[in-house]
Amino acid sequence: MDIGIIGFGGVAKSFIKLLIEKEENLKKRGLNLKIKYIIKSDGGIYNNEGINLKDIVKENYNLKNFSFREDININTIIKNKDIDTLVELTNTNIETGEPGLTHIKLALENKINVVTGNKGPIVLQYRYLKKLADKNNLNLGIGCTTGGALPSINVGSFDIAGADILSIEGVLNGTSNFILSKMYEEEIEYDDALNDAICLGIAEADYRLDIEGFDTAVKILILTNVLMNSNLTLKDIEIEGINNLKKENVLDEKYKGNKIKLIGKVYRENNKIKAYVKPEVLRYNHPLYFVDDKNKGVYYRTDTLGDISIIGGASGNINAAAAILRDLINMT
Amino acid sequence: MDIGIIGFGGVAKSFIKLLIEKEENLKKRGLNLKIKYIIKSDGGIYNNEGINLKDIVKENYNLKNFSFREDININTIIKNKDIDTLVELTNTNIETGEPGLTHIKLALENKINVVTGNKGPIVLQYRYLKKLADKNNLNLGIGCTTGGALPSINVGSFDIAGADILSIEGVLNGTSNFILSKMYEEEIEYDDALNDAICLGIAEADYRLDIEGFDTAVKILILTNVLMNSNLTLKDIEIEGINNLKKENVLDEKYKGNKIKLIGKVYRENNKIKAYVKPEVLRYNHPLYFVDDKNKGVYYRTDTLGDISIIGGASGNINAAAAILRDLINMT
Numbered sequence: 001m002d003i004g005i006i007g008f009g010g011v012a013k014s015f016i017k018l019l020i021e022k023e024e025n026l027k028k029r030g031l032n033l034k035i036k037y038i039i040k041s042d043g044g045i046y047n048n049e050g051i052n053l054k055d056i057v058k059e060n061y062n063l064k065n066f067s068f069r070e071d072i073n074i075n076t077i078i079k080n081k082d083i084d085t086l087v088e089l090t091n092t093n094i095e096t097g098e099p100g101l102t103h104i105k106l107a108l109e110n111k112i113n114v115v116t117g118n119k120g121p122i123v124l125q126y127r128y129l130k131k132l133a134d135k136n137n138l139n140l141g142i143g144c145t146t147g148g149a150l151p152s153i154n155v156g157s158f159d160i161a162g163a164d165i166l167s168i169e170g171v172l173n174g175t176s177n178f179i180l181s182k183m184y185e186e187e188i189e190y191d192d193a194l195n196d197a198i199c200l201g202i203a204e205a206d207y208r209l210d211i212e213g214f215d216t217a218v219k220i221l222i223l224t225n226v227l228m229n230s231n232l233t234l235k236d237i238e239i240e241g242i243n244n245l246k247k248e249n250v251l252d253e254k255y256k257g258n259k260i261k262l263i264g265k266v267y268r269e270n271n272k273i274k275a276y277v278k279p280e281v282l283r284y285n286h287p288l289y290f291v292d293d294k295n296k297g298v299y300y301r302t303d304t305l306g307d308i309s310i311i312g313g314a315s316g317n318i319n320a321a322a323a324i325l326r327d328l329i330n331m332t
Numbered sequence: 333m334d335i336g337i338i339g340f341g342g343v344a345k346s347f348i349k350l351l352i353e354k355e356e357n358l359k360k361r362g363l364n365l366k367i368k369y370i371i372k373s374d375g376g377i378y379n380n381e382g383i384n385l386k387d388i389v390k391e392n393y394n395l396k397n398f399s400f401r402e403d404i405n406i407n408t409i410i411k412n413k414d415i416d417t418l419v420e421l422t423n424t425n426i427e428t429g430e431p432g433l434t435h436i437k438l439a440l441e442n443k444i445n446v447v448t449g450n451k452g453p454i455v456l457q458y459r460y461l462k463k464l465a466d467k468n469n470l471n472l473g474i475g476c477t478t479g480g481a482l483p484s485i486n487v488g489s490f491d492i493a494g495a496d497i498l499s500i501e502g503v504l505n506g507t508s509n510f511i512l513s514k515m516y517e518e519e520i521e522y523d524d525a526l527n528d529a530i531c532l533g534i535a536e537a538d539y540r541l542d543i544e545g546f547d548t549a550v551k552i553l554i555l556t557n558v559l560m561n562s563n564l565t566l567k568d569i570e571i572e573g574i575n576n577l578k579k580e581n582v583l584d585e586k587y588k589g590n591k592i593k594l595i596g597k598v599y600r601e602n603n604k605i606k607a608y609v610k611p612e613v614l615r616y617n618h619p620l621y622f623v624d625d626k627n628k629g630v631y632y633r634t635d636t637l638g639d640i641s642i643i644g645g646a647s648g649n650i651n652a653a654a655a656i657l658r659d660l661i662n663m664t
Contacts, residue, residue, distance in 0.1 A: 018636060021636075022494060022636075025494075025496070026494075149636075149637040149638050149640075150640070151487070151490070151491035151492070151637075151640065154490055154491045155483070155487075155491065155642075158483075158486055158490045158491070158658075158662055159483035159486045159487065159490070159491070159642075159658070160483070160658070161657075161658045161661040161662055162354065162357075162358075162654060162657040162658045162660075162661045163654055163658075164357070284622075285622075287622075287643065287644065289622070290616075290617075290619075290621070290622055304350060304353075304354075304481075304650060304651060304653075304654035304657075305481040305483075305645060305646065305651060305654045305655070305658070306481050306644055306645050306646025306647075306651055307644045307645075307646070308481075308482070308483065308642065308643070308644040308645055309641075309642070309643045309644050310487075310491075310640065310641070310642050310643075311619060311640070311641045311642075311643070312619065312638055312639045312640040312641050313637060313638050313639075313640055314637065314638025314639070315638075318636060319636060319637055319638055321636075322494060322495055322636035322637045323637070325493075325494040325636075326490075326491070326492070326493045326494045326495075326637070328494075329493040329494045330490055330493055
């Protein structure tokens with residue numbers, strides 16, 4: 001497999017590290033992953049024989065210590081026609097999808113498979129991109145975009161293949177779930193729990209997207225459009241975050257044996273697909289009741305395979321990188 | 333896809349029914365599943381143009397109402413060379429693997445893909461059969477053999493592809509789990525819970541295999557050999573069932589906030605793979621703690637994708653049939 005990597009942040013760097021660690025395993029599977037390009041926004045490096053990844057790590061991922069050229073970009077890849085798979089890991093922009101959207105379109109138009117962890121292009125144009133991929137008999141791997149290591153797309157694609165999905169419910173945002181777990185366990189106010197999340201580095205700079213339900217909505221939107229053949233946009237989803245919850249709300253339910261979780265849900269009603277994100281009260285027998293702390297989980301109801309839940313999946317750069325590798329392996 | 337079905341019990345009949353129900357959906361996926369053979373132990377029916385499945389249901393699955401011939405058997409399929417996939421659903425024999433083992437070998441030797449729900453051949457000769465399939469560039473679908481609708485093999489194959497499995501733990505036997513849940517919830521003796529399971533039709537004729545841990549051992553053995561590249565036999569697994577548990581054992585743990593579950597587990601220790609089946613005490617934060625009643629679940633620990641659990645999957649003939657269909661779809 002001849003690969004170009006575009007976007008060189010935390011996940012991409014971890015991906016390089018992972019490929020070194022898993023070299024033996026991949027060889028045993030008969031997989032030879034050759035990285036020919038690593039491209040950032042201001043240029044990149046290229047080696048037709050395959051870039052020596054160990055050297056990259058040795059030089060602390062500083063591409064400028066190699067034959068870095070400012071004129072290397074996505075167009076170089078398209079012109080050279082010497083890779084079969086693009087790993088797209090530029091930053092997510094949920095409004096425009098760029099620059100990932102252009103990268104993915106160009107790749108698919110030019111007979112190059114794509115694996116991406118970038119939510120923007122998938123939220124905005126999944127159906128178009130998937131059609132383009134199908135038309136050219138290509139793979140579009142997006143497993144990393146909804147839950148990272150948690151194989152939510154995979155379960156929907158492979159594990160319940162042949163069954164009709166009646167509904168999908170998910171605890172999909174680690175930060176919100178951590179805050180709710182803190183409020184529940186330590187019986188503290190929302191602001192204190194949020195502060196804990198910030199101090200521990202769990203809530204990141206853009207934590208508003210998490211607590212206001214937006215991140216969950218993006219993920220449930222992708223799951224819906226990919227797995228239920230819908231074409232929803234974010235405007236079709238009713239979104240309510242956890243930011244208005246009070247300690248009393250959480251504790252009132254706790255004393256009744258319940259928990260409040262930020263749930264993203266999609267379901268069919270009168271032949272229409274409906275979706276929302278909001279804090280919901282779960283009874284102890286709900287499959288997602290015990291998805292606590294930073295954990296995530298998705299609960300699928302199907303017609304012929306029953307109810308299936310998948311829970312867990314670690315959430316760091318190395319785990320997101322492992323989700324990218326999983327998609328690459330599954331497309332061979 | 334040109335298919336022969338061999339073995340015509342409850343799952344095979346449900347499979348016929350499912351194919352009728354899902355005809356539209358399968359067509360939409362571009363899948364045309366043509367059933368050319370339905371074979372029982374005393375003969376079968378054959379139609380090169382595809383058997384009309386609706387007629388089979390109309391005649392209450394009585395093959396003798398069609399052009400049934402006693403001389404139709406696996407050798408007819410091999411001689412005619414007109415199917416690409418065998419669906420093997422004869423009865424499980426865990427000692428000899430027969431007649432399934434012969435059917436599967438013959439199919440794979442003659443360039444025919446196999447999907448099976450028959451545990452016997454897989455427990456006894458998985459490695460040999462898998463090599464044979466690989467050599468001939470064929471698929472061997474065995475998802476239905478470990479948990480039916482619960483996609484335990486799938487999760488291990490696709491969803492954690494690229495990660496190393498550190499351990500697999502499972503609540504894999506519905507009957508045992510139902511009995512333990514009854515003892516826990518209703519605070520009753522083992523014998524009373526067993527009786528309930530028998531009355532409700534949950535414990536079937538061969539329920540000793542369930543409660544003595546043998547069925548769990550078979551499933552954990554298959555998971556291990558398929559997913560951890562081992563070649564264990566049942567002799568390598570220490571097996572203890574739930575049949576010696578007393579009400580006090582269950583209640584003592586209940587009062588401490590724990591549950592006893594029949595766990596099958598495989599893990600690596602000093603570069604060796606070890607496996608056992610026994611009743612274990614689970615704390616409330618164990619991922620399988622809430623797998624109650626007839627439910628099943630599997631908990632995978634991995635190096636790069638974290639801990640992943642899959643829970644649920646209904647357990648009836650129609651659900652097992654849906655697991656067969658899933659394997660067929662995933663091999664296209």
